[in-house]
Amino acid sequence: MTTDFVIETRALSKRYGGKFALRSLDLQVPRGHIHAIVGANGAGKSTLFRILLGFLAPSAGEARILGRDSQRLTPDDRGRIGFVNEEHTLPAWMRVHEVTAAQRRLYPRWKQPLFEEVLGHYHVLPTQKISELSRGERAGLNLALALAQGPELLVLDEPTLGLDVVAKRAFLEALMYSNTGDDCTVIYCSHQMDEIERVADNLIILEQGELRTTSAPDEFVARVTYWVADIPFKGPDPRNVPGLLQVQRIDGLHHYLVLDQGEGFADFLRAHGARSINAMPVGLDRAVNGFLAKNHAAPAAA
Ligand SMILES: Nc1ncnc2c1ncn2[C@@H]1O[C@H](COP(=O)(O)OP(=O)(O)OP(=O)(O)O)[C@@H](O)[C@H]1O
Numbered sequence: 440m441t442t443d444f445v446i447e448t449r450a451l452s453k454r455y456g457g458k459f460a461l462r463s464l465d466l467q468v469p470r471g472h473i474h475a476i477v478g479a480n481g482a483g484k485s486t487l488f489r490i491l492l493g494f495l496a497p498s499a500g501e502a503r504i505l506g507r508d509s510q511r512l513t514p515d516d517r518g519r520i521g522f523v524n525e526e527h528t529l530p531a532w533m534r535v536h537e538v539t540a541a542q543r544r545l546y547p548r549w550k551q552p553l554f555e556e557v558l559g560h561y562h563v564l565p566t567q568k569i570s571e572l573s574r575g576e577r578a579g580l581n582l583a584l585a586l587a588q589g590p591e592l593l594v595l596d597e598p599t600l601g602l603d604v605v606a607k608r609a610f611l612e613a614l615m616y617s618n619t620g621d622d623c624t625v626i627y628c629s630h631q632m633d634e635i636e637r638v639a640d641n642l643i644i645l646e647q648g649e650l651r652t653t654s655a656p657d658e659f660v661a662r663v664t665y666w667v668a669d670i671p672f673k674g675p676d677p678r679n680v681p682g683l684l685q686v687q688r689i690d691g692l693h694h695y696l697v698l699d700q701g702e703g704f705a706d707f708l709r710a711h712g713a714r715s716i717n718a719m720p721v722g723l724d725r726a727v728n729g730f731l732a733k734n735h736a737a738p739a740a741a
Pocket residue numbers: 455458459460478479480481482483484485486487
């Protein structure tokens with residue numbers, strides 16, 4: 440058993456009929472910090488979470504969470520893990536103070552001041568029914584409940600889906616506040632790169648059930664560059680462009696998004712007749728989406 444990793448999978452596969460949702464995934468998530476999992480729709484993120492939480496059995500391989508086999512979690516193990524998903528399901532007929540009291544009885548490590556601090560980001564009254572809360576308020580309540588359990592690991596499956604900018608900001612601030620002591624590891628999946636850029640310390644990219652890369656978000660961003668070149672005629676055959684993620688021709692200029700290319704890329708463009716060349720950094724959104732789009736549609740040959 441390795442306790443340095445809050446999550447560890449070995450050759451983890453999940454197949455639904457003829458379709459692989461996870462393919463021989465080897466993933467290690469170290470303790471501490473906020474880890475974001477990103478991937479296109481259907482990449483296997485929710486499947487991974489469901490296996491890790493013991494809701495779903497793998498087809499092959501193993502998954503460990505907090506050092507335990509995810510398929511053999513005890514109630515005590517589950518008490519060390521908080522889970523929030525996009526649905527924010529709580530009993531609709533209960534009042535906020537009733538839900539809170541029930542949770543407080545359930546979790547011996549309950550942290551009332553933290554609960555109040557996190558819920559304080561929202562204008563929720565203790566006497567309100569769950570059914571009366573807005574989606575963002577329900578998300579905030581869910582997060583406050585999950586954090587107040589004092590979990591060692593908090594698993595969030597697209598927790599800010601459908602929230603407006605203000606609710607999203609409140610959610611993220613609460614999340615970052617909770618993580619300041621680093622005694623709670625957060626693993627979180629989202630399609631919202633602006634959020635990930637703000638809160639995540641580590642970026643895990645899944646593609647078609649396989650692990651593509653793990654690194655700090657800014658390290659990943661530094662690997663991707665955007666080049667605009669004035670090349671007469673068609674320019675080089677896209678199949679020969681090193682590290683190509685995307686190419687577009689706009690107003691007679693070639694726009695290239697490339698991975699792992701240094702200054703040598705300018706030489707490549709010059710060798711193909713480029714007259715003016717500009718390299719620009721990109722944000723996480725463009726870097727990740729360019730990376731993921733590469734295998735969705737190969738660039739057409741010139
Ligand atoms: N119960 C199921 N039966 C059959 N196929 C399934 C089932 N659940 C998921 N899949 C398939 O497994 C793959 C992974 O799905 P999963 O929900 O894990 O992806 P995801 O990365 O969470 O996607 P999204 O970003 O769209 O939420 C998809 O191709 C999906 O169609």
